[in-house]
Amino acid sequence: MNLPVIDPSSSEQTSKAPPADPRRHLLDVSIDDLKQWLVEQGQPGFRAKQIVHWVFQRRARDFAQMSDLPKGLRETLDQSFRIWVTDEAHHVQSSDGTDKLLVRLPDGGEVECVLLRDAARRSICVSSQVGCAMGCVFCASGLDGVDRNLTTGEILEQMLRLQARLKEDERLSHIVMMGMGEPLANLDRVLGALDVARSKDGLAISPRRITISTVGLPPAIDRLARAAVPYNLAVSLHAPNDELRNQLVPVNRKIGVDAVLEAADRYFDSCGRRLTFEYVLLGGVNDSDDEARQLASLLRRRTAMLNVIPYNPVAGLPYKTPTKKAIENFRTILENGGVNVQFRQRKGGEIDAACGQLRRNRGSIALPSTQG
Template sequence: MNLPVVQPNSTSSESPTGDTRRHLLDLDTDDLQIWLKENGHPGFRAKQVQNWVYQQRATDFQQMTNLPQPLRELLEASFVIYAASESEAVSSSDGTEKLLVRLPDGGEVECVLLRDGIRRSICVSSQVGCAMGCVFCASGLDGVDRNLTRGEILEQMLRLQARLSADERLSHIVMMGMGEPLANLDRVLGALSVAKSPEGLGISPRRITISTVGLPPAIDRLADSGVPYNLAVSLHAPNDDLRTQLVPVNKNIGIDAVLDAADRYFEANGRRLTFEYVLLGGLNDSDDNAKELVSILRHRNVMLNVIPYNPVDGLPYQTPNKQAIASFREVLEAGGINVKFRQRKGGEIDAACGQLRRNRGKAIS
């Protein structure tokens, strides 16, 4: 499906192209109903418009044939469905597809479609860049520019959904792209409210995962939302000294505070916690590291996702060798940890978060 390249600015009233139309995806149902009534149209049309966008994959208001022609013309004059454009789209032999999406203000974010059996999962960004400073991650090498809007997050989802064939259905959403989702929590929750709605994308909250390096106050806010999203905490180390080395923001938080907040989240909604652990050769892949992990996790109802590092050009970190990976796994399993070693997907297309944007920038410069 060819998506439009119109680029109104979703963060200010006018884009660099001079287009003053609003981003439709920034409006929730109530906002759209108010706009319709102010312009002399019944509020029930809002759900018709949203059905076309979210379920029938419409990319143009003229496709909305159950709307009166004058309303279609008014919508077209007032809004755009897609505010960004696709700078680059790449695909891998394993079915992974990755988009580099260029925003109206010139910023770029990445999002990924992953095919695994019958699962069709998408990984979506929440910020332009990232401020968390994980030393091995390409997303944060240049810091963070800004939060994405609700509409910019939703647009990534729709662009990836549009790449599915007629017999494919989106099944899972992961907020694990560029940025820290809990640092942009209000807009992330706004976008996910559409993702989980039967009138939106219709994805069960139990198939939606929010990934975080661990921001305790925001984890508590997420728990208070009452929606049973899966929480994935990017741990990456079993102790404060090593975690602060790899995830500098940990210096002001501490691993105990992160674990305690994760426990409170589990108590609030009963969903088993996931901890992510990127395995870096010679840094956090020793048997002693594995034993420490066992000591802090074995009494918790958790799944540990271990991810062998996907190397990034210009960074000194390496994928562990097969022997180290096997030994690390053996220690964890012997300690009774539920562990899954994630298969690397999309390596040939720079599928690790932030790689495509960074490598493209190098090529342009």
């Protein structure tokens, strides 16, 4: 994580806008840089781990809670850093226990993140960009394009906000980088956040319980393989051939299905982690028997799981959920074709759980907003 350079004099000040907070975002500061800062303050470097432990393990939201630190240090920390820099613009919860947050960033941008409860699992889905540049035609995240990459700290802060919604005896168990944006288009900052998430001083989540989702960017997949951390890789395929995938995932025109699959195979060879392929099933678009047979032909010889997700409709887009008959036919053909397949249960449908929906539809949400 890199220290952000903040020049408070560079922001225009008006009577309507408060001055920019000059304090640094603690979550964007590496533990080594925090140690150096502590030494400069005349403090022992070991206190860096104490501070990180308070933030990630003991869920402290301000420095005053860090009772094993000297009072003077707590005051100096508060003068120099902010733990959280975002606000919760909206929070909604579905009847199945799914929480979704719309998080407002310091520059006014908004991203979404989700907490899913499934038996003992507490999984979170986190965004990596404000918007998305991949252009998937059925996805709400990319309807307005991409504004910018999130910082490492902004990615981590989503994790902490979702963790804060757990009871004291609950802990996060799984992380999925499958929110707004293309994680591999912001790979350095995503990997920086995940380094903290998997650290014993951070969230202590095994990399085997962390999944990075991508539409398939071969050079970035190869970079991820070279990082040599056994994260799970989920490739959003959505079509079994280039003609259809070019329509649904426009970035495919520069890549091609074969190149995506070959990069995924190289990732498997490098880490041995079973691949996951995601396939959003769009009624009347990619749910035919022929497309199921083509998909089976692509995947049957690969050590992979295929997740099929019936489409969650987005207001203003023409796509629809497939019929029950189409879903059953698709499942039968894949299973008979030797594909390891699961059909994901839709969760959080009544709270606009598909990525990007809450940001676009927040004006129609009946529940009151909550501020962080």
